[in-house]
Every structure is written in structure tokens, then in C-alpha cells.
Amino acid sequence: MNNAEFRSERIAEAPDFLGAEADGEFRNGLREWLARELPRVAGDLIGTAALHSVEFRRKWEDHLCCAGLSGLGWPRELGGHSLPLGKQAIFHEECARAGAPLAVNMIGHGIVAPTIIAYGSAEQKRRFLPSILDNSQVWCQGYSEPGAGSDLAAIATRAERRGDVYVVNGQKIWTSFANIADQCLLLVRTTLDGAPRKGISVLLADMHLPGVSVRPIRQITGEADFNEVFFDNVEVPADCRLGEENAGWKIAMDAANYERSTYFVPRIVRMQAELEALVRLAAGTRRRGRTAIDDPAIRSAIGELHINLHALRLYADRILEMAEQGVPPGVDGSSVKLLWSESHQRLFELAMEILGPDAALGPQEISAPAQGRWGRDFLWTKAETVLAGTSEIHRNIIAERGLGLPR
Amino acid sequence: MSADTPAPAFSDPLLRQAVEAALADAAPNAALTSSASGDAGQGDAHWALASQLGWVGTLVPEEAGGLGLDLSHVADLCEVMGRNLFCGPFVETAVLLPALAAGIGGEFAQLLPDAASGTVRIGFCEVDEEDVGEAKAISVSPVEHAQSATHFIFLCEAPDGCVSWMLAPSADAEIAPLQAMDLTCPVARVDIKAASPRKWHTPDEGAAARILAAMHVAIAADLLGMGEAALARTVDHVSGRKQFGTQVGAFQAIKHRLADCYMALSGARLAISHAARDGASRHDAVLARILAADAARKTTAAAIQLHGALGFSWEMDLHLYLKRMLRLSGRNGGTNRLRAAASTSFVDSVINGRP
Ligand SMILES: Cc1cc2nc3c(=O)[nH]c(=O)nc-3n(C[C@H](O)[C@H](O)[C@H](O)COP(=O)(O)OP(=O)(O)OC[C@H]3O[C@@H](n4cnc5c(N)ncnc54)[C@H](O)[C@@H]3O)c2cc1C
Numbered sequence: 001m002n003n004a005e006f007r008s009e010r011i012a013e014a015p016d017f018l019g020a021e022a023d024g025e026f027r028n029g030l031r032e033w034l035a036r037e038l039p040r041v042a043g044d045l046i047g048t049a050a051l052h053s054v055e056f057r058r059k060w061e062d063h064l065c066c067a068g069l070s071g072l073g074w075p076r077e078l079g080g081h082s083l084p085l086g087k088q089a090i091f092h093e094e095c096a097r098a099g100a101p102l103a104v105n106m107i108g109h110g111i112v113a114p115t116i117i118a119y120g121s122a123e124q125k126r127r128f129l130p131s132i133l134d135n136s137q138v139w140c141q142g143y144s145e146p147g148a149g150s151d152l153a154a155i156a157t158r159a160e161r162r163g164d165v166y167v168v169n170g171q172k173i174w175t176s177f178a179n180i181a182d183q184c185l186l187l188v189r190t191t192l193d194g195a196p197r198k199g200i201s202v203l204l205a206d207m208h209l210p211g212v213s214v215r216p217i218r219q220i221t222g223e224a225d226f227n228e229v230f231f232d233n234v235e236v237p238a239d240c241r242l243g244e245e246n247a248g249w250k251i252a253m254d255a256a257n258y259e260r261s262t263y264f265v266p267r268i269v270r271m272q273a274e275l276e277a278l279v280r281l282a283a284g285t286r287r288r289g290r291t292a293i294d295d296p297a298i299r300s301a302i303g304e305l306h307i308n309l310h311a312l313r314l315y316a317d318r319i320l321e322m323a324e325q326g327v328p329p330g331v332d333g334s335s336v337k338l339l340w341s342e343s344h345q346r347l348f349e350l351a352m353e354i355l356g357p358d359a360a361l362g363p364q365e366i367s368a369p370a371q372g373r374w375g376r377d378f379l380w381t382k383a384e385t386v387l388a389g390t391s392e393i394h395r396n397i398i399a400e401r402g403l404g405l406p407r
Numbered sequence: 408m409s410a411d412t413p414a415p416a417f418s419d420p421l422l423r424q425a426v427e428a429a430l431a432d433a434a435p436n437a438a439l440t441s442s443a444s445g446d447a448g449q450g451d452a453h454w455a456l457a458s459q460l461g462w463v464g465t466l467v468p469e470e471a472g473g474l475g476l477d478l479s480h481v482a483d484l485c486e487v488m489g490r491n492l493f494c495g496p497f498v499e500t501a502v503l504l505p506a507l508a509a510g511i512g513g514e515f516a517q518l519l520p521d522a523a524s525g526t527v528r529i530g531f532c533e534v535d536e537e538d539v540g541e542a543k544a545i546s547v548s549p550v551e552h553a554q555s556a557t558h559f560i561f562l563c564e565a566p567d568g569c570v571s572w573m574l575a576p577s578a579d580a581e582i583a584p585l586q587a588m589d590l591t592c593p594v595a596r597v598d599i600k601a602a603s604p605r606k607w608h609t610p611d612e613g614a615a616a617r618i619l620a621a622m623h624v625a626i627a628a629d630l631l632g633m634g635e636a637a638l639a640r641t642v643d644h645v646s647g648r649k650q651f652g653t654q655v656g657a658f659q660a661i662k663h664r665l666a667d668c669y670m671a672l673s674g675a676r677l678a679i680s681h682a683a684r685d686g687a688s689r690h691d692a693v694l695a696r697i698l699a700a701d702a703a704r705k706t707t708a709a710a711i712q713l714h715g716a717l718g719f720s721w722e723m724d725l726h727l728y729l730k731r732m733l734r735l736s737g738r739n740g741g742t743n744r745l746r747a748a749a750s751t752s753f754v755d756s757v758i759n760g761r762p
Binding site: 392 | 533536592658711715720726743746747
């Protein structure tokens, strides 16, 4: 396959540091690049909560992608950079350290792209990958339904084959970014025969097709990033099916593995920066003649988070190593997801304790410390033990698959 | 106690039932979640009820137009209010002010008749030692219910334990509304200009302890009530929601987590009952407050988690409990500070052989 097919007009030649052999050189080059580009792109937004708005997140992601800083782990022949996972981790670490916001199209980059690379036909790769690479198309993940949350195999959205299309009817819910997405990694039921898992297929569905409607759902943070998605006789071309018909369950499970190795790494490495910010918050919070950081209870809680973060980082490295060797993270992926989401929750609970009375300020109150980000992120962490497999489900996985306990 | 059996009263079961019945009709959670800022309208409705039915006069002596009841009645009221997400400065006006009137008298006592009728509404401001002085400018944020306050009461708890109080009419204050975390409680920044004259009162140790204890018990009861409500809602949800062909409440992971919440709330209930009795100490009140805050934190977290993504959505009003917990826990310097204070007072009593 020819690299040129995958090159987008929008993408510039990647910066030199990307070719650096040594990790240190890569890191330094990237750090300099970020120190120059982020303030340039963000302008007045630096240091404000608006830096984390969906609009700016998207703008920054576009900038990264168009500067050639996407597809870091993809094979070169698909337009990527074939960077080892270690370097990818450094990339996310430096972005977090520079204070850059999280990506919006993480489902596209972190989950859909590796899945298409693994299961897609040559034609599908040509069709879908370039627009992920240059970020011109945002993806969402249409798995959950009102009746199928933890029990994903219970999905009821039907796709019936008629000639060269699948006619899709049903409803998805909690679909993140469906309101801005162009494409959807869609899980559908293609047969009612046999075990529920054996009747599921994956479609790469265009969100702009007639019959698709999206209703945003407001979250407890006040934002509305997840949605209900309704499919009413939507005709998805049959050549948009990923993998074999009725073989979608395995693809979905593999996609979850990518999620655990590539999607969570940026979040794990960000926690270090967040913990450092928390220490500075505690050092700058003075009440009743005392600085919060001198409170032994707060110190001890920070110590605990520091220790957890150490373990988490080692877990993440191990999962990256396994991923590099093509080994799925399996039970360790569940451990990382649990440890990450629960430590992250603890970190923001601690921030609320440090804020004391200021915790009564709203998540969008700009006069609050960090313009309300602590409160907003505290609320957001409540989602993290639910999305991508709830804590209860991951504990079941560890107990049943890891320890072999009876089901 | 199951979701259906009524909780035992701290004082008079009839009072409790009456409050329960009145608030049940006036707790439109849906109104809060359908408007962005929530509050105002409902705050007025709740306050009108609390005034008309005499709740604001619970602790006010009969000769000043109140009911002349005690802290155990306040505990009942506040628990039911927490359960129904009551919106209004009840703790400040109906608990703190009468406690100050009893402990200090003077200008606080003069406000009692108007407080008992609901015309006076108190905003409560905690300040640092630097702010205490006869003509200093004071700026406090966030102050709960500041927009509707007729008076502000300022508290300074110095690191050495010395407590002083000050009263200022809202005419002396500039009020700038801020976005609130808790939709059942508007907040604002309150600025008092340097020139306005004011007097700081320092009650003796016993009086200071009784004033603070009353406030802790009231807040603890609110936390307990909202925790109970969040637990009941969650028990309901997991009993109905099916995944893997069964109600999710049948999974032991869920049973155990909710059993822990129940246990924590029951412990808090006992501690509040104990702290609301005559002769209970400030330490008793602080312990009740910590137990209730911990139980409410645990329960609101479990409520959101066990509702799955539904718990994370705005329209599902569960977040109202989480946010109320956050606001109430942050008061008086936060649960963390109270825990440290409780620990210090226990450790000192052991080492110094104090009772
Ligand atoms: C912010 C956010 C973004 C999301 N984005 C997406 C998205 O982009 N695409 C998508 O498809 N989905 C998305 N989801 C949905 C998410 O995947 C589901 O919420 C999750 O799978 C849980 O399903 P549920 O919400 O229906 O909870 P339920 O499955 O109803 O679970 C309710 C409770 O029961 C517990 N439970 C269930 N089964 C068991 C068991 N066997 N043992 C013990 N406890 C159990 C759960 O842990 C949970 O606490 C998102 C969710 C959130 C919160």
C-alpha cells in the first residue's frame, strides 16, 4: 500500500523531533514545540477554563493533527509514524505537563483507528483513516442502549440486510460526542438466532445519513457531551460493515482492549500533572491561620495518591509493553481502569476538601479557584467509574477471569 | 429501617410527620433540574412554608413569638428538610440566631420576633482573624442565601479556639451573585465596606460551645436526611433495573455497598440523637456532624455509581444530593478540619487525663 494514498492535503510535514531516536531528545523537542505552539494557538485562553471547552479542545486537536502529530502509533504505510508505545506515552505526558487540553476525537484516534487497522478492508482503511489522521471527521461509539449498559450483549438495535444496505432501527444512549460526530462505530444486532453475542455486527455508520437523529443529554457538570441517538430506517451501505457479519462481539472486545492500552494512557499520565496542581492548590490555600498543605490529613492523602500513581504508572508501562508485543491487557486492563478511575475520584474529592467552603461554588464560576475547574472535574470523575465498564464489572472480571472464581 | 418505614423521630413524631407532609408537596426537584440556575422560586416557596408553619421559630422562646422547643426538634426538622432538599437559610436563621440570642443576647435577641415570623433571614459568613476589627473591610465568598438575607452574621474561629461573632444588616453589604454548586442554595460574594461601624462579641467558652454545637447538629441532621433520601432512591432503582436478566440489586457487590451506606447513616442517626440531648457537649455535636458528613459522602457517591450513566445525567436529579453534600460538608472549614479538631480534643483528653 502506498503512503501517498493516506496523505491528507491538510497535514504538514511532521516536526523533526518526531524522528529522534533517543527518548530524551524526542521529549525535549516535543516540549519546545508545545511551549511555542500552545500559547500561539490558545492566545488569551491560556490559564482559563475555556482552554478546556469542547471548541478549544477541537481546535487544538486539529492543530496537532495538521502539524503531523497524529497517527503516532499507526504503521507508516497507513500514514502513521510507527512510534513505539513508550514514545506515545511521552507524547501524552508532555502534552499534560504543558497544560494542553484533552482531545475530543479520542474515540476516533484511540479506539476506531486501531480497530479499523486490525479488521478493516483495504478499501475501508483508505476511506476512513485519512480523515481520522487529519481530524476532519469526529467519531463516536454507539454501544450502550437503554436496555443494554453493563450487559452489552443485550443490544437490540436491529440491522437488517436488504440488498447492498443494512436498514438500521433502534436507539443508542449515552453516546459521547454524537452531537458533533461525523461517524459512528455502531454495534447492531444482525440476527436474533443463537446466543446474543453471536448475533452482533459492527457498522461504520455515517452520522449524517437520513434517519439518524441526536438528542443531547445534559450531564451533572452542566455540559451536554453525551447523547441519545435514534436510528429510524437508516440505510447504511453494506460495505461499511467492519469484519464478518455476526462476528462483531470479538471486534468490540478488541476495541475495548485498545481503549485500555491507548485511551487510558493519556489520562493516567495527566494525573501526575493534576496531583502536582493539587499540591500547589493546598500550598496556596490559607484559612484560619493555617495553610492546607500543613494539615497532616491532607499530606497523608496526597502521599497515598502519590503511591497509587506510582503503581498505576507501572501498571500502564506493563500494559504498553504487552500491547507492543501484541498481547491484550486482559485482567490487567481492568486493574488499571479501576485504579485509575478510583484514584482520580479520590484526587478530586481531596481537592474539594482543600477548597472547603469554596466547594460551594459552581463548576462554571470563574471567580472560583482555577475558574471552577476543580469542581467541574470533581463532578466529571463520577462518570469515570461508570464509562468503559463500571467498577463493579471490572471487579467481576478480575475475580472471575483473573482469580478463576465461580461465576 | 426500609425505604417505606418512617425514620424514628428525634423528638415528636407528630411534628416530624407534619413537616414531612408539608414538604412532600413542595419539593419539585424537577423544577430545579429543568432550569439552569434553579432555586429562587422554590426558595421562596419553602421559606413561606417554614414561616407560616412556625418552623423558623422552633428554638425561639414563646415570649418572643416562637415555639420554645429544643435541639432535638431542630434535628427532626433539619433531617426532613435535607430529605426534601429544602431551600432557604434555615440553619442560619432558625438555629444559629436563637443560639446567639441565648448565648450573647443583645442585638441578636432583638431580632428574634422578626426571625420567628420569617421576616428576618440570616446569611452566614466565616472569616479569618485578619478580618476582625471595628472598621475593617470584609469580603466573603461564597455566602449561602446572601441574595435574600436581611442580616449577615459573621463568625471568626481563631486558631487558639477563641470565637467571636458580629451582626451586620444587609444594607451595609454589597452582594454579587456567583454560580452555585448546589442548585438548592444560591450563593454570592458579600462585601462590607470599611467605614460601617460594628461590634464583635466574644461569648464565654460554654456559650460559644453551645452555639457551635447547635449549628453542627442542624447541619448533621440535614446531611443525614439527604443521605437517607439518596439511599432510598438508589434502593428503588437497583430493585427495578435489570441487566444480565436480573435486577442489579441482586448482585452482592451492590447489596454490600448499600448495606455499608445504611450502616453509616444509622450510626450518624444515633450520634445526632445523642448530640441533640440536653447536656450533650460540643464534642458530641462535632462527632455527629463528621459521622453524618461521611455517611452522606458515601451514600451520594454510591447513589450516582449504582444508577450508572443515569446517575450522571442532569435530568435525573440525583446530583442535587451530591452537590448539597458537597456544600454542607465544606461549612465550618470542612469535615477534614472538624475531624482534626475532634482528634485533638480526644487525644488531649487522654494525655491530660481530662474527662
Ligand atoms: C460520561 C459517560 C460517557 C459515556 N459514553 C459512552 C459512549 O460514548 N458510547 C457508549 O456506548 N456508551 C457510553 N457510556 C455508557 C456506559 O458505557 C454505560 O453507562 C455503562 O456501560 C453502564 O451501563 P448503565 O449506565 O446502563 O448502568 P447499568 O448497567 O444499569 O448498571 C447500574 C449499576 O449496576 C451495576 N451492575 C451491573 N451489572 C452488574 C453485575 N453483574 N455485578 C455487579 N454490579 C453490576 C453497575 O456497575 C452499576 O453500578 C457513557 C457513560 C458515561 C457516564
